[in-house]
Amino acid sequence: MDYLSVLGVTIAIGAILSGNALEGGQLDALLNGPALIIVLGGTIGAVMLQTPVSVFFQAIRLSGTVFKPAEHLPEQAIRKLVDWSNVARREGLLGLENAAESEPDLFIRKGMQLLVDGSASNVIREILEVELDSQEQHDIQAARVFESMGGYAPTIGIIGAVLGLIHVMQNLADPSRLGGGIATAFVATIYGVGLANLFLLPFGGKMKALARNKANYRALVVEGIVSIAEGENPRHIESKLQSYI
Numbered sequence: 001m002d003y004l005s006v007l008g009v010t011i012a013i014g015a016i017l018s019g020n021a022l023e024g025g026q027l028d029a030l031l032n033g034p035a036l037i038i039v040l041g042g043t044i045g046a047v048m049l050q051t052p053v054s055v056f057f058q059a060i061r062l063s064g065t066v067f068k069p070a071e072h073l074p075e076q077a078i079r080k081l082v083d084w085s086n087v088a089r090r091e092g093l094l095g096l097e098n099a100a101e102s103e104p105d106l107f108i109r110k111g112m113q114l115l116v117d118g119s120a121s122n123v124i125r126e127i128l129e130v131e132l133d134s135q136e137q138h139d140i141q142a143a144r145v146f147e148s149m150g151g152y153a154p155t156i157g158i159i160g161a162v163l164g165l166i167h168v169m170q171n172l173a174d175p176s177r178l179g180g181g182i183a184t185a186f187v188a189t190i191y192g193v194g195l196a197n198l199f200l201l202p203f204g205g206k207m208k209a210l211a212r213n214k215a216n217y218r219a220l221v222v223e224g225i226v227s228i229a230e231g232e233n234p235r236h237i238e239s240k241l242q243s244y245i
Contacts, residue, residue, distance in 0.1 A: 009198070009199075039156050039191040063154060078245075081224035096228075105126070107218055111128050119229070159196075160192065164186070
């Protein structure tokens, strides 16, 4: 669990609600169904129109990583790679076959299989770097979906505000119906700006940061596996890989 993300959302929402209460505002005043439908529906619809299906669902799948990111432990990976390099020096590359088959990380397992199969170091690097770059681009595209939503939401909020004002103007003769239109107008703007700046844009930024961390972790793995393939000294491999941390 990423407690910093949970704490950030809690502080942001708590600060706004607390400020509203200190100014004498009521929570009920911020609850408006029509405004929520306008902002959420308009934002989601706009981004669905812009985004390919595969990218959209990839973004939905990865959104949970903001609060529960995949665990990438570079120190642990370095220890494993150094241990494997020692095994390779003692028993040859075929001595790593059991380690390759039992490795839970599919990316590492693929590299280890290439290593055990006796692939040349430049071939291993090329294959793994293609997968690394491709996965990073997919993750960045998913993050941009939330950034796009963060760009649309305030504008959709303004549309909601205009619709609310139109409703007000149409009912000037009936004062009892003015309150609902004015509330929709102002609350829609709050929803649009708040949704963008408290959730969508931070989500996109966090997902980009996680994608970069994942790519850096995998670059470390690629360098370690290639170094084993080239028969480098385990101490040299460890020193080289420490620079990724």
